[in-house]
Amino acid sequence: MTATTRAERLDLLRAADYNLFRLPSDKVTLDFLTDSGTGAMSSEQWSGVMRGDESYAGSPSFARFRSAVTNLFDYKHILPTHQGRAAEKILFSVLGGPKKIIPNNTHFDTTRAHVEESGAEAVDLAKSYPTEDHHPFKGNMDIDSLRTLLEQHSSRIPCIFMTVTNNSAGGQPVSLRNLRETSELAREYNIPLFLDACRFAENAWFIKQREAGMSNRDISSIVREMASLCDGMTMSAKKDGMVNIGGWLALNDDALAAACSEKLILTEGFLTYGGLSGRDFEAMAVGLTEVIQESYLEYRVKSTAFFGQRLIDCGVPIVEPIGGHAIYIDAARMLPDMPKEEFPGHAIACALYVEGGLRACEIGTLMFGEAAVHELVRMAIPRRMYTQSHIEYAVEVCQRVAELAKQGKLSGFRMVKEPASLRHFSCELTPISYGEVANNVVEASKQADYSAKD
Ligand SMILES: Cc1ncc(COP(=O)(O)O)c(C=O)c1O
Structure with a gap:
């Protein structure tokens, strides 16, 4: 000290x-400034770092990272970025823009800034509770407010976001039920739902502890269900990826992935390294097994x-x-x-x-x-x-x-x-x-x- x-x-x-x-x-x-990238890596992660393959294209380290991600988040396209905000920047520069509205339970600072930089409006829809209130899932999306927003402006909404856990609202979790309801609503309007998944494992732990019927489930199965309710994610691996730097953007939609891949190559790097080195992928691949x-x-x-x-x-x-x-x-x-x-x-x-x-x-x-x-x-x-x-x-x-x-x-x-x-x-x-x-x-x-x- x-x-x-x-x-x-x-x-x-x-x-x-x-x-x-x-x-x-x-x-x-x-x-205590942040939990982002400030943790200690395990000996297993450090050993992974030693075998990082630094090929420009097609590195086996990227392949190991990709399979660790898709083991939990089974999305079709995984675009590596140097951290979460790079994934946000790429996605919102494609989906955002003037007159667009992006709802979220609560945007975090960089997410809000990227939405606004694109010219779109960032709308927070989590219910506001007194800080001393003991609701188990204070991070939840207010479904009624989301429905009203969709009824009035669905043509202006290119995507919906759900931040787990809800950092700006006190690190509070989102229930699986609330994510399911949000997903149903998003699918009714044919609008993609994305996870801002920085603390997905902590959120899954709270679901297991606090949500009825969840106590016997594996964390990995809860995470997989969270992922299956959404169409993609942005991730800062500096949190529940257990690393000091790293992140990704994951998507199912081919056309959106193609547009984002172009931006990735322009701003971060080639598709199999993004803004990272091969050794970083090894550390993330191990981190994703440890965090659950x-x-x-x-x-x-x-x-x-x-x-x-x-x-x-x-x-x-x-x-x-x-x-x-x-x-x-x-x-x-x-x-x-x-x-x-x-x-x-x-x-x-x-x-x-x-x-x-x-x-x-x-x-x-x-x-x-x-x-x-x-x-x-x-x-x-x-x-x-x-x-x-x-x-x-x-x-x-x-x-x-x-x-x-x-x-x-x-x-x-x-x-x-x-x-x-x-x-x-x-x-x-x-x-x-x-x-x-x-x-x-x-x-x-x-x-x-x-x-x-x-
Ligand atoms: C909820 C949330 N989203 C996005 C980010 C941005 O991630 P990064 O710092 O890796 O750019 C953070 C970082 O603190 C966060 O907490």
Whole structure:
């Protein structure tokens, strides 16, 4: 673990223009920024890396990867990409465009950005629940809203998306029943349904645990059924592919696959390597067999639940029930008086770094602007990385920040430099206690700990 003092962390944060993505990671004690590509690969995966075949075309490593993918997701065309957003970019540049509408249970940041970049409108249709509500499948698509949208605009909808698990809505799963209903509706209108499948194995685990009649099924059979209800998928293998880089776009439709393949060759690389090297395919092929092992999934979900339960016990408000890959602190409940325009989630994320060197990620108004439904701070847990004592330390830091929030000692933020899209990655911010914005938190933030000298 990296040791820094509080004063050093304040300086580092200032130097990063209060954007946690700009911090040097060797100055972060525990990194919960993302679970994407940050996990540890297994010895089996590393051995696979050693036999990577780097042929430009027709590599046997690609063939092994392809068969590992189709073993779970039996789609006709598998297009390798360097990560999930490259698959999104290719698909939406073919299917998107002005006047089109793409519904999703909830778009993640890159998905929404690619839909919007194509000129289409990204519509989120998951029901919004209070964060403390214990519905077992809060990631579900709101079928009634989808039906209404289809009745009114089906000719403008080139595809429907389902994100599993629903990352922006607190890492919440989608039930098989809901996926089936969405699929029936999509087929009624002859519109292809795609999975944004980043955390498919965690979603299947929740189906097995929480959905009636599912407890005796194999994870692989649940995943296969999820795949069979859809017509294709985008995948960031940096999550449930268990690798540090990789992804793919999978499709059944020949004409769509041909159009996407042209874009793939133009932007990523030839059809049998995409944006990857042969060794990456070997690591993904093994990762896909490891991620569906029940012992792994049980450990993964229980260790996340341990973190979340400790926070609940300490009075830190989080999204419940606890999801698979992350804990989501509810910043709106922690800082009820801070307006969302001052990014309460970001205020908490900055305090977590200053107080204890934890790095987390705001998922709220800073990330999504007006499309944000909740003000959350996501503490994503890298796969196979942290131990219980790391988590105990993180809990102590969260508890301290919750106390500071209660005492009115956290400052809101305002943006001083904003890029046109995906602003949270590279924007610059400043605490309001240093700025000229006048509002009801200025008095509290004048004493903000950001102005402390030690
Ligand atoms: C639900 C979801 N979709 C898409 C992506 C994009 O994947 P990538 O980061 O590999 O581009 C992410 C990444 O965090 C995600 O969580």
